[in-house]
Amino acid sequence: MQGKELFTVLRQKMGGNFDSFISEKVKVVPGDISQKDLGINEPDLKDELLRNIDVIVNLAATTKFIERYDIALYLNTYGVKHVLDFAKTCPNLKVVVQVSTAYVSGEKEGLIKENPYYVGDTLNGKTGLDIEVEKKLIEEKLLELQDQGATEENIKVAMKDMGMERARHWGWPNVYVFTKALGEMVLMQEKGDIPLVIVRPTIVTSTYKEPIPGWVDGVRNLDTIIIAYGKGRLPYYSCDLEAVLDMIPGDMVVNALIVAMKVHANQKGDPTIYHIGSSLRHPIKHGVIIDTFCQYFTKHPWINKNGKPIIVSHMKILDSIASFKRYITLRYLLPLKGLEIANIISCQSFRDTYENMSRKIKHIMLLQDIFKPYLFYKTIYDDQNVEKLRTAVNDKGVETEVFYLDPKVIQWEDYLMNIHIPGLVKYVFD
Numbered sequence: 001m002q003g004k005e006l007f008t009v010l011r012q013k014m015g016g017n018f019d020s021f022i023s024e025k026v027k028v029v030p031g032d033i034s035q036k037d038l039g040i041n042e043p044d045l046k047d048e049l050l051r052n053i054d055v056i057v058n059l060a061a062t063t064k065f066i067e068r069y070d071i072a073l074y075l076n077t078y079g080v081k082h083v084l085d086f087a088k089t090c091p092n093l094k095v096v097v098q099v100s101t102a103y104v105s106g107e108k109e110g111l112i113k114e115n116p117y118y119v120g121d122t123l124n125g126k127t128g129l130d131i132e133v134e135k136k137l138i139e140e141k142l143l144e145l146q147d148q149g150a151t152e153e154n155i156k157v158a159m160k161d162m163g164m165e166r167a168r169h170w171g172w173p174n175v176y177v178f179t180k181a182l183g184e185m186v187l188m189q190e191k192g193d194i195p196l197v198i199v200r201p202t203i204v205t206s207t208y209k210e211p212i213p214g215w216v217d218g219v220r221n222l223d224t225i226i227i228a229y230g231k232g233r234l235p236y237y238s239c240d241l242e243a244v245l246d247m248i249p250g251d252m253v254v255n256a257l258i259v260a261m262k263v264h265a266n267q268k269g270d271p272t273i274y275h276i277g278s279s280l281r282h283p284i285k286h287g288v289i290i291d292t293f294c295q296y297f298t299k300h301p302w303i304n305k306n307g308k309p310i311i312v313s314h315m316k317i318l319d320s321i322a323s324f325k326r327y328i329t330l331r332y333l334l335p336l337k338g339l340e341i342a343n344i345i346s347c348q349s350f351r352d353t354y355e356n357m358s359r360k361i362k363h364i365m366l367l368q369d370i371f372k373p374y375l376f377y378k379t380i381y382d383d384q385n386v387e388k389l390r391t392a393v394n395d396k397g398v399e400t401e402v403f404y405l406d407p408k409v410i411q412w413e414d415y416l417m418n419i420h421i422p423g424l425v426k427y428v429f430d
Contacts, residue, residue: 005427009211033060033079038086053090055261057097058083065174065370068156069163070138076179077131081186087194094265095195097257102200102246102275102381104181106172107373111280113382114273116198119185123171131182134166173373193268197260201253202277202381203374206423208249208410214423215250221374222247222289223424229315230297230421230429231304236316238324238368239375241287246279246381248407249415255403259389274389275381278407286375290315292416302429321376324368332361 011018029049032039040046060083062075080098087096105112106123122129141162145155163175172178184198205223206216219227222245228234256276264272278284294314301309318324336357373379390405 004217006211006215006217033058033082034074036082036085038082050090051092054092054094055097055265056083056087056090056093056095057099057257057261059099061099061180063176065176066160066366067163067175068159069166069175070142070159072163072175072179073134073138073182076176077182077186078135080183081190084187084190084194088192093194095197095261095267097197097199097261098183098187099257100180100184100198100200101177102202102277103177103373104172104184104200105379105381106177107377109377109379111380111382112275114200114275114385116188116271116273117181117184119189121181121185126170129170131186134182137166138162174370187271191271195264195267196271197264198271198273199253199257199260200273200275200381202246202248202275202279204250204253205247206249206420206427207251208415208419209404210251214419214426216420216423216427219428221371223428226293226421226424227429229293229312230302230310230425232310232312234315235313236318236327237290238318238321238327239286239290240378241285241290241317241319243286243376243378244279244283244380245286245289245374246277246379247284248277249410252276252405252407255405256386256389259393259403259405263389263392272385274386275383276386277381277383278410279380280383281387282407282410282412283380284412288413289416290317292413293421296417296421300425302425321368321372328361328365332357332364336361 007018014021029040029045037046040049058080060075060079062072064072083098084096087093102112104117108123119131120127120129138159141158142155145158150158160175163178167173167175167178170178172181187196187198203220203222205220206214216223225234225237229237253276256274260272260274294312297310297312298314301311303309316327318327339353339357386405393403393405
């Protein structure tokens, strides 16, 4: 980790003292938030942590939209409970900051307020949601699969299917946002008098300025589209060109975490929730994003491993779910039906080809269904609480120099063209 370019500025500043500085300031402790006491079993180490911790920031999570239900629930929901239980035993604790996601709102449209979720809340009005019952359902399903002699692969698929089914049963579009919402419910029910902040970022993109512009580690949903297009693998894209895609650079999210941590230290009472995003005060539409990354890769083709530039064409836009389904039917489903008939006539000669093509089409349809809330729905995330943070920082005269939080300073087309996309090419493309 210390060798990553992310640390370049600090390494230059510290010079030969960099490694000793990091060793003095950072102590890595192996643990597991899905376990009680965070999986820390060594008594002396646990005692040292309890005595010295004054702030806990919980970013640990699985962020996969298609994840095993057992993994998602144990990490994103019970992991939050275990962190909170551990926090309650820290005598010098000042605040707990839980990093959630703005998309716990699911497929709601309109202005989404910075409001909490309480145990039993659902997005479709159904009653009876109980976290312990969800855990029991998982345990029963795993026992059933084991009794059936299911393979590890079959268990994995069954758990992923179960996660999607349970999320949608209660009104959430995928298991990630569902289990993150459940985690927030646990906090609201069990926080006691612990000072607590819940931060809900939208789509986190590469750094705007610090420590270096364009740094990114990993791929988010927007980046998946950009990378696929740049590699010549995305001839079409389905979205509402007028819909806003809420995104925010990673360094602005970190700044908000730090400021919220300071402001809420030792403040007991109801937790404050922060939406960290741009859709309310400085929105950018899908159409602008698409035009920008199409321009980028037209001007700067990606060079593949063989040294060959990948020439892209302007992608075909399918601006409704209906047009997407028509396109898939004509381009893929009808040929697949023909292949199915040929496979039957030829005594399964094309079985492998048919099954492979069928699997890919099902995956495309599933991805479209999962990403639908981010591609078509007109959702704006209210950020009144974050605006109060900005005001507090501005009053001290350090907004643009240190803790810049305001997305209005970003010129989106310039950021995408000269910072974010070059960052993806540098750090993520392979």
